[in-house]
Amino acid sequence: MCPLPLAAAAVAAPRAPLRLLNRGLAAAMSTAGPLKSVDYEVFGRVQGVCFRMYTEDEARKIGVVGWVKNTSKGTVTGQVQGPEDKVNSMKSWLSKVGSPSSRIDRTNFSNEKTISKLEYSNFSIRY
DSSP, X not given: OOOOOHHHHHTSSOHHXXXXXXXXXXXXXXXXXXXXXXXXXXXXXXXXXXXXXXXHHHHHHHTOEEEEEEOTTSOEEEEEEEEHHHHHHHHHHHHHTOSTTOEEEEEEEEXXXXXXXXXXXXXXXXX
């Protein structure tokens, strides 16, 4: 079992209010200048080390939307959307930090583009 990140531990039970908060955040971000979208795949020791949970927590802290999921080949993949500076912060985290027990060998980013509106209202773990 993974220890909860500090922010997640404080709000582990009441997730519905967070979703409402994130919808407001997503609406606010759509007017905050140019929005970016980028796909990513993280290679290394990134499964079985709470990588998805920490990614979700970090994305919510930074203020980006999108998703994350494990792949059948042992990597973690997903998409991040938001203001360019926040997307760049998340890209850095995905490349260099990760969860405490993870080891990131490399992170590939693809399909980076400017978008006119966000396609997601929050950041979620997909299964």
